[in-house]
Structures are given as C-alpha cells and as structure tokens.
Amino acid sequence: MITRRTFLGTVAAAVPALRLQPTPSTEWGSPVFDLHHHMRATPAASLAHLDGAGITKANLLTRGAVQDRVKAYMEVAPGRFTWFTTFDITQSDAEKGLTQAVKDGARGFGELKFHVAADGPELRRMYALAADLKVPVLVHFQEVDHFENEGTWSTGYAKTFESMLKAYPNTTFIGHADAFWANISAAYHNEAAYPSGPITRGGITDKLLGDYPNLFGDCSANSGNNALSRDPSFTPDFLTRHQDKLLMGSDCSCTDGHGAGVSQANNPAAARLAGKCVARETLTVLKASSSSAIFRKIVWDNARKLLDVP
Ligand SMILES: [Zn+2]
Numbered sequence: 441m442i443t444r445r446t447f448l449g450t451v452a453a454a455v456p457a458l459r460l461q462p463t464p465s466t467e468w469g470s471p472v473f474d475l476h477h478h479m480r481a482t483p484a485a486s487l488a489h490l491d492g493a494g495i496t497k498a499n500l501l502t503r504g505a506v507q508d509r510v511k512a513y514m515e516v517a518p519g520r521f522t523w524f525t526t527f528d529i530t531q532s533d534a535e536k537g538l539t540q541a542v543k544d545g546a547r548g549f550g551e552l553k554f555h556v557a558a559d560g561p562e563l564r565r566m567y568a569l570a571a572d573l574k575v576p577v578l579v580h581f582q583e584v585d586h587f588e589n590e591g592t593w594s595t596g597y598a599k600t601f602e603s604m605l606k607a608y609p610n611t612t613f614i615g616h617a618d619a620f621w622a623n624i625s626a627a628y629h630n631e632a633a634y635p636s637g638p639i640t641r642g643g644i645t646d647k648l649l650g651d652y653p654n655l656f657g658d659c660s661a662n663s664g665n666n667a668l669s670r671d672p673s674f675t676p677d678f679l680t681r682h683q684d685k686l687l688m689g690s691d692c693s694c695t696d697g698h699g700a701g702v703s704q705a706n707n708p709a710a711a712r713l714a715g716k717c718v719a720r721e722t723l724t725v726l727k728a729s730s731s732s733a734i735f736r737k738i739v740w741d742n743a744r745k746l747l748d749v750p
Pocket residue numbers: 551553580616617
C-alpha cells in the first residue's frame with residue numbers, strides 16, 4: 441500500500457537538492473536540536489522537516505535492527521542526526537538488539553512505548569541495561585486512550601515512577617507524553633489525555649524534575665506543547681526552574697516543517713495542533729516564555745550534553 445507518507449517520501453527522495461542545503465539559518469536565534477524525530481521513509485523526508493522548521497540537528501527514534509537505514513542518513517547529512525533505538529521489550533532478545541545498537545552508535549533507548557507498567561519487569565530490565573550501557577532511556581507515559589481500545593503505555597507514572605527514579609539512580613530517564621505532562625499540575629487524576637486551563641502548583645512532574653538529577657523532560661508532541669501553553673502564568677517560572685532538565689522535541693509528523701500533511705497522527709484529542717507544525721509551535725512558546733540563555737539551553741545545549749553530540 442502506498443501511504444501518503446511513503447508517497448511524499450518517494451517524491452522527496454527524487455529531489456536531491458534538498459539534501460545539499462546547508463545547516464538551517466538561525467531562524468530561532470539559536471541552533472535547535474529535536475530530540476524526538478521519528479525516522480521517516482527516507483533521509484530526504486526527514487531533512488524536509490528539519491529544514492522547514494529551522495531545526496539544526498535531530499535525534500532519530502527508530503525500532504528494530506535499522507543500522508543500515510541510519511547509516512544512509514549519516515551519509516546523506518553528516519553531523520545532522522543522532523539516533524535512539526528500541527526493540528520489543530516484551531521479548532527476551534530485546535537486550536541483545538539494544539546492546540548491539542548502542543555498540544553501533546545508538547545514543548539511547550527510545551522511545552519505549554509498550555503496554556506494560558512503568559515499574560513492571562519489562563521496563564525494569566531496560567532501566568538497568570540503560571545504566572549499564574550509560575545511555576538515556578526515553579519513556580512514553582500514557583494513562584488515557586486517544587481512541588477506543590488504544591490501550592495505555594508505561595502505566596502507573598503518577599503512583600510508581602518515583603520509586604523507579606530511586607531504584608535506578610544511575611539510569612538517566614527522559615519523560616515524555618500525556619501522563620508525564622498532565623502531571624505538571626497537582627490537580628490531575630487521569631481525567632483527560634490533555635487537560636487544559638490553569639495549572640495547580642506542586643504537580644508530580646514538577647516535583648520529580650526538581651528532586652531527581654536523573655530525570656529529564658522531553659517537551660515534544662501535543663502533550664508537551666499543551667502543558668507549556670495552557671497557563672502562561674506558569675510556564676516562564678517552570679522553564680527557569682528546570683532550565684537544565686528540559687529538552688526540545690517535536691514528535692511532529694508534518695511533511696514540511698510548516699504543518700502540511702498530518703502533524704499529530706490523526707489523534708482526535710490533539711486536534712488543537714491540526715494543520716500546525718508541532719516543532720514550530722513548541723519553539724514559539726519556549727521562545728516567548730524564556731530568556732535567550734534559557735531558550736538556548738532547552739533547544740540546544742541540554743540535548744548536546746546529555747547525548748554527547750559533537
Ligand atoms: Zn511517544
């Protein structure tokens with residue numbers, strides 16, 4: 441089946457000029473690192489998004505043994521991509537695949553998005569392995585379905601994740617998705633995927649970011665954008681408090697870095713970003729809510745440090 445994405449990827453691949461473009465301008469007043477860019481059908485399709493949104497470098501989120509495809513990315517655009525990897529963590533050979541990928545240059549695990557408990561045996565194995573291999577682990581936390589029978593992912597965040605931060609002090613965690621960001625407010629109890637309105641201070645995520653040096657936050661997707669947009673009286677102080685712990689990410693699937701195509705995978709709950717580029721929207725709210733020094737940390741320096749990007 442030719443999906444819209446495959447089709448566009450094929451078209452982009454036929455336009456070699458795309459990949460000869462220099463590193464994007466400083467549209468945002470700072471170079472930008474996108475921590476959360478799902479690998480696309482072709483390097484050209486990825487570069488179209490980076491260049492369109494003014495993103496300098498991106499971290500490819502991949503799944504399975506994709507070393508050859510990653511290599512093609514590196515050859516087409518040297519220096520513009522790093523990569524994370526994941527395997528089916530419910531299978532016993534996941535550790536083997538992940539270990540090999542890290543040997544081959546993967547800089548982290550992720551995103552880990554499985555129908556398991558945040559403190560269950562499958563993820564615990566991954567937390568331990570990530571510490572052994574000295575790479576960060578990016579986890580998708582979600583307690584509320586976006587559509588019927590979607591299921592939930594890394595469940596129990598609000599109740600149990602702190603115990604994981606304690607149990608695995610040598611593991612570097614990067615939190616992401618609905619439950620991570622909804623719990624920025626103390627008044628949240630899994631009533632909606634993306635709660636709106638004023639934030640009640642003292643939320644679990646705010647507290648964990650402050651208390652645990654091994655926890656970082658990925659600002660990507662509607663979840664991150666919504667959390668940073670819903671209460672303008674909250675955001676600047678939050679960015680200041682966690683200026684060394686937050687990382688710009690898009691999780692955007694638009695084609696051109698301007699909102700064409702589908703930006704949030706037809707997720708009905710994320711309709712507020714339909715027709716928009718998540719990267720642009722989140723860069724805009726970050727820039728409007730922080731000093732230029734803090735903005736630069738969140739969109740560039742923190743990720744480069746954490747992932748050891750040259
Ligand atoms: Zn995710």
